Amino acid sequence: MGAAAATPATTYRIASAALAGGLINAAINGALGWAMVPAGATLALWGLPGLALDVAAMCFGIAFGTGIGVTPILRSQAATGRVVAPPVSRFWRDGFANWPAGNLQRALNLGLLSTLVFAPPGLLLLWLGLTGLGLDGLDEAGTASFKAGFGLVHGAIVTPIIGLGALLGPRPDSERVTPPE
Secondary structure, X not given: OOOOOOOOOEEOOHHHHHHHHHHHHHHHHHHHHHHHOOOOOOEEOOOOOOHHHHHHXXXXXXXXXXXXXXXHHHHHHHXXXXXXXXXXXXXXXXXXXOOOOOHHHHHHHHHHHHHHHHHHHHHHHHHHHHHOOOOOEEOHHHHHHHHXXXXXXXXXXXXXXXXXXXXXXXXXXXHOOOOOO
């Protein structure tokens, strides 16, 4: 019996990351939406507690959680040669080079940036869509559906970007990978 053949590296697949990130975040946020509204009650769209505040919290939480979870996994896979970044433009490479190397700082920054970028359109959707329909709150099924849908779209957008950043961005000195010659 000879030594096992080395498994060739897999190129990071953006579409697969988007699908997985979207589905995972839809499931998590749908379940949270179901759990946060007592049976027979409604969650107000505006106010505290309310769905508007939850949109901002989802924007932060999805990006932060993805950053905390995905970055170490992909860095580990890259370090062992199991995954490599796809070819990307210089724009993306230069952008990722400026990300913080530390995972916690990176995840916090991603959460804040995601909230700034995605909460306003999410709140606009809430205002135009649900308030426009004359709704002032959602029951547990409505809250779960809204949160699952928002989590699906948001997760599908941010997960591939965060994954690319994990592969192409700077790493703490303890995780530096020396490219083969």
